[in-house]
Amino acid sequence: MSLRYALLALLRVGPLSGYELQKLFSESVGHVWHAPDSQIYPELRRMETAGLIRGEEQTRGERGRRRIYHATEDGAEAFFEWINEPMEYSRVRDPAHLRAAYLESAEPEAAREFLADHARQHTELLDRWQSEIDRILSGEHPMLQRRLLAIPESERERAIAFKVFAYEGLVERAKAEIRWAKRGLRLLGDLNP
Amino acid sequence: MSLRYALLALLRVGPLSGYELQKLFSESVGHVWHAPDSQIYPELRRMETAGLIRGEEQTRGERGRRRIYHATEDGAEAFFEWINEPMEYSRVRDPAHLRAAYLESAEPEAAREFLADHARQHTELLDRWQSEIDRILSGEHPMLQRRLLAIPESERERAIAFKVFAYEGLVERAKAEIRWAKRGLRLLGDLNP
């Protein structure tokens, strides 16, 4: 259900075609909630059926067509309901730490690979999120820029502060994962001399 | 697919009935990978069909029955393949941080609730994981005790060190989430005087 609200979050700022939405998605909310286009297009159709958005068919050239979506009143309302309602936390289900719990049974080389890979993965994520923060602070973030134009100037600083705060949480978590994986590599070295 | 290997991890230590498995599951691997019994029983059947485990029907009293499962050679092999193979990391999909990214649009009271709840959730997880570490170190952990009896003494210290290490990663992550949520609460206070 989160995809729906992630899409509404973009659409509330202004109308977009499915394609534009999908592009903007992957370089904004997509850093927090991945979705491939094969999931976005059908979801847009379902949202339209549900009355949250409305799409208008446009022609492009001779035979080309595209659908421009905008959020309806119901859609805006649904977004605010979602953002204000208490979160439902799902149960723990963590593949990496499940593996880690049985690392003693792995071959040392495989264990080393696992931990090095874990550090690598989270370093990549860290870089992505860190550069999002940089783009937000430098005013280069395309989606945020559009959003800021839609709200009164007095609220802009607040909006920026919250965005940065959200990404900082991810950055801190990634750092914790990297520290942990590196400590694991040292542990491995100590236990397999 | 992880559930399958979590179950094999328990079964490789010795035979267990579905019920025993489910109980031990919830107080060991279940801290890292949640699964309800309605998922465990059918999965055991599928694993049996796949030849990874074998079940023997027992009677209990007059009409009672239960099925005792043990891992087959194929099952043990599948477990080792899994633990030694490179992890596939799934794409980011983080409901809490998605919400956080749009917290500026929430009512201040709802934002405060969200962050307080986030801290609460992760404090609960932290306590669970921390007490798992305590149980591992004090030798009270039932599943680990069984496992330790199945391996040579020389490897026991190593097995304990890895188990603790796995849970420490979760503990550190939970601490990072709590710090973040609390910083968010301070931020909220500053922005909504």
Place this chain on the structure above:
DNA sequence: CTAAACATGTAAAGCGTTACATGATTCG
């Protein structure tokens, strides 16, 4: 003219969630 970008989907399979469903045995 050809590659890149624009544009939009369908289908099948797997995994997980939630709710429902039922009964036996043992302990106090």
Place this chain on the structure above:
DNA sequence: CGAATCATGTAACGCTTTACATGTTTAG
């Protein structure tokens, strides 16, 4: 004899992944 524990599932629904599928337009 009643409650707790033992014991095992089914059914329906929804989300995600992956693979497949197809065509148009524009810029160089």
